[in-house]
Amino acid sequence: MKTSSKISIIATISTLAVVGTAFAAWQFNKAAEKVSNSNVVITKDDSVGEITLQYETFYLTLDQEVLAWTSVDNTNAETPTGVITSNKVTYTGSAKSEDVSDVTLTVTYTVDAAILTYVSITDGSLGTRVENANVLEQDYTLPTLGWVAKPTTKKDFDKMKTDLAGAKVAFTIKATIAE
Numbered sequence: 001m002k003t004s005s006k007i008s009i010i011a012t013i014s015t016l017a018v019v020g021t022a023f024a025a026w027q028f029n030k031a032a033e034k035v036s037n038s039n040v041v042i043t044k045d046d047s048v049g050e051i052t053l054q055y056e057t058f059y060l061t062l063d064q065e066v067l068a069w070t071s072v073d074n075t076n077a078e079t080p081t082g083v084i085t086s087n088k089v090t091y092t093g094s095a096k097s098e099d100v101s102d103v104t105l106t107v108t109y110t111v112d113a114a115i116l117t118y119v120s121i122t123d124g125s126l127g128t129r130v131e132n133a134n135v136l137e138q139d140y141t142l143p144t145l146g147w148v149a150k151p152t153t154k155k156d157f158d159k160m161k162t163d164l165a166g167a168k169v170a171f172t173i174k175a176t177i178a179e
Helices: 113-118 154-164
Strands: 004-012 023-028 031-036 039-045 049-053 057-063 067-073 076-084 086-093 103-111 119-122 130-132 135-141 144-147 169-177
Touching (some): 039 049, 049 169, 113 119, 113 154
Parallel strands (some): 004 039
Antiparallel strands (some): 023 031, 103 169
């Protein structure tokens, strides 16, 4: 039985807004255990134009079998719709930045230490630029995931739940116009 614990990633325009929790179940000795985990956010710094994402909501899924980023049905943030490896970032220029050739997109992320006790999260990169009129698109390859300390017992699992309470992954997506 494949089960997972999810950490919600929800796009916001405000800085480090608190988001809802997600639920999933892990199984040890044929007894399923539900878990809710911590807050994870995306911040869009789009003061010089508008930034949109292909997936405005997605999860870091802590599954017993596989770690993955999973997209969700935006009408029901609790419903996973599939594993994703990238997220398209689209920048639409404003009156201040109609020429997108002068725009640079950056994506950075920070991970709370509690998460890094259990999961490695490394790399992540922006792909080839595609410019069309006042629109710039780039795929962002999501960071690679790996288990550092995967819970193997109910006791370990309970400790992970406690340790991850309040932890977050914070992505920041920014558009900058060259001077």
